[in-house]
Amino acid sequence: MKTLVTVTDRRIIPARTNAILEQAEIRQETPINRVRYVRAAATQDRMARLAIDLITRGVEHAVAFHADIANTQVDSPAAAIAESMAIPNVERDELQRQPYASIEAGGKS
Numbered sequence: 001m002k003t004l005v006t007v008t009d010r011r012i013i014p015a016r017t018n019a020i021l022e023q024a025e026i027r028q029e030t031p032i033n034r035v036r037y038v039r040a041a042a043t044q045d046r047m048a049r050l051a052i053d054l055i056t057r058g059v060e061h062a063v064a065f066h067a068d069i070a071n072t073q074v075d076s077p078a079a080a081i082a083e084s085m086a087i088p089n090v091e092r093d094e095l096q097r098q099p100y101a102s103i104e105a106g107g108k109s
Contacts, residue, residue: 040053
């Protein structure tokens with residue numbers, strides 16, 4: 001199943017591609033100011049695809065990418081979303097100085 005994830009200045013909207021494009025159907029959305037943590041990581045499946053984890057107080061979203069996607073193509077949207085995290089500036093600055101350690105540790109390039 002293909003999913004389209006739309007990120008605006010107000011919310012994150014994951015939706016099945018066909019549902020959003022053909023029927024404009026949105027079943028779930030998360031206000032961007034509820035995002036507590038953003039991390040680029042590798043999935044735990046056999047393909048070890050890159051993913052972005054978006055964590056709020058009550059919901060975790062994991063957005064996995066095709067296996068042929070490069071780190072830079074995942075890092076860029078993860079960093080853009082991280083700018084909106086609802087955390088203290090000191091904590092945000094620390095996360096941005098040490099980005100994506102789990103990807104680098106896995107040896108992906």
